[in-house]
Amino acid sequence: MDVTAAGPRRLTIRNVAERAQVSLGTVSNVLNRPEMVAPATRARVRAVMDELGFVRNTAAHQLRMGNSRSVSVVVHDVSNSFFTEAIRGIEDVTNDNGYVVIVSSSDASAEREKRCLRLVEEQRVLGVIITPADKDLGHLVRLQEHGTRVILLDRHGPGGGFCSVAVDDVRGGELAAAHLFSQGHRRIAMVNGPTEIRQCADRRRGVRRAARRAGFDPDTAILDVPVAALSAAGGQGAVARVLAGSPAPTGVVCANDMAAMGVLRGLREAGVRVPDDISVVGYDDIDFAAMLSPSLTSVRQPKYELGASAARLLLEEVSDATHTHREVRFDPELVVRSSSAPASDRTASAKPDSVSTNGTSRSRRTGVSRTGA
Numbered sequence: 001m002d003v004t005a006a007g008p009r010r011l012t013i014r015n016v017a018e019r020a021q022v023s024l025g026t027v028s029n030v031l032n033r034p035e036m037v038a039p040a041t042r043a044r045v046r047a048v049m050d051e052l053g054f055v056r057n058t059a060a061h062q063l064r065m066g067n068s069r070s071v072s073v074v075v076h077d078v079s080n081s082f083f084t085e086a087i088r089g090i091e092d093v094t095n096d097n098g099y100v101v102i103v104s105s106s107d108a109s110a111e112r113e114k115r116c117l118r119l120v121e122e123q124r125v126l127g128v129i130i131t132p133a134d135k136d137l138g139h140l141v142r143l144q145e146h147g148t149r150v151i152l153l154d155r156h157g158p159g160g161g162f163c164s165v166a167v168d169d170v171r172g173g174e175l176a177a178a179h180l181f182s183q184g185h186r187r188i189a190m191v192n193g194p195t196e197i198r199q200c201a202d203r204r205r206g207v208r209r210a211a212r213r214a215g216f217d218p219d220t221a222i223l224d225v226p227v228a229a230l231s232a233a234g235g236q237g238a239v240a241r242v243l244a245g246s247p248a249p250t251g252v253v254c255a256n257d258m259a260a261m262g263v264l265r266g267l268r269e270a271g272v273r274v275p276d277d278i279s280v281v282g283y284d285d286i287d288f289a290a291m292l293s294p295s296l297t298s299v300r301q302p303k304y305e306l307g308a309s310a311a312r313l314l315l316e317e318v319s320d321a322t323h324t325h326r327e328v329r330f331d332p333e334l335v336v337r338s339s340s341a342p343a344s345d346r347t348a349s350a351k352p353d354s355v356s357t358n359g360t361s362r363s364r365r366t367g368v369s370r371t372g373a
C-alpha cells in the first residue's frame, strides 16, 4: 500500500480501471449500474477490486446523490446512561434500515451545540436527532429550512414545527416530590441543573406543583440547590448546601440519576445515612439505579423507546411524502426503592409493600411501581 505523510493513500476507481484495463466509466457502471456492463468485464473489474481491496467512497457518492446513509445524534452527554440507552434505541432502528449513527455531545452548551451542528450540516446527513441545549430553537429552525431534517429528543418544540419525543417532565418532577411529601417529609431539597435546560425547568415546576398540592408553600417546603452540571460531581458538590439548609431538608429530589449518585456519595462521606437520616430520589432510572446501595428510588423514563421513537419519526419523515410533524409523549413512572423512607420512621428502612413474581408491584397510586430491588 502506498503510504504518505497524510496516511495510507485511498484506492480510487482510477486504480481499479488501470489494473483492469477498462475506462473509469466502466468501473463506475460496475458500481452503480452493473446491468449495463458485459458479465465477463463486470467479473474482471470486481476481481480487481477484491485484489486491490478497493472500498467505494459512498460519502462522495451520497453527497452527489443527496441521499446520505448517516444520521446525526446530538445529546447533552453521551456518558450519561440516559442518553446511552436512548442512542441504542436510535441505532437499532436506523441500522436495521441501512443507516449509520454519528454521535456528538453538546455538554448542554448552546455554543458547543452550534459547533456540532455546523459540522453536521457539512456532512449532508439524512437528519439530526437532537436534545437541544437551549430553550431557543431558532438555529434548529434555520437548519431545517436549509434542508436538514430535525427530530427533537427529550424535548417538545414550539407549535408543531418539529417531530419530537419526550416524557412529561412536569409530571415526573411532581411524582418525585409527591412521593416524599406522602412519606411525611415537609422540607425537601431539589438538586437541579440550569433552568435554561427545559427538562430542569419542567422538573422544578413539577416539584413545586407537588408542594402546593400537598398544602405547602413551595418557597418554604423546597430548598433549591442549583448545580452547573447534572453529573455525579455536580451532585456530590451540592451536598454541603443540602445539609446546610435551615430547616434541614429530610428528603432530596435530584433532577437526574447521575446527580443522585453524587449526592449519595457526598452524604456517605458526610456520615449521613440514607434513608435513615435523609431520603434521596433520582430521575431517569438508569441501569445503575437498582444496583446502588441503597438502591435508588427514581422517576423512570422509557429511554430506549424514546430513542427508537425518534428514529422512526425521522425515517417516516424521509419516506412518507404525506408526513406531518407530531409530538410523541411518554408518561414517567416512579420506581420506589430503598433510598427513600417515611420521614417519621427513619430508624427502619422502608420495606416494599409486596413483591410480585417479576420483582415489582404497582402501588395504589397510578404511575408508581414498587420493586423489591
Ligand code: RIB
Residues within 6 Å of the ligand: 076, 077, 080, 082, 154, 199, 230, 255, 256, 257, 283, 284
Ligand atoms: O441531560 C440531563 C437530563 O435530561 C438527563 O439525565 C435526562 O434526564 C434528560 O431528560
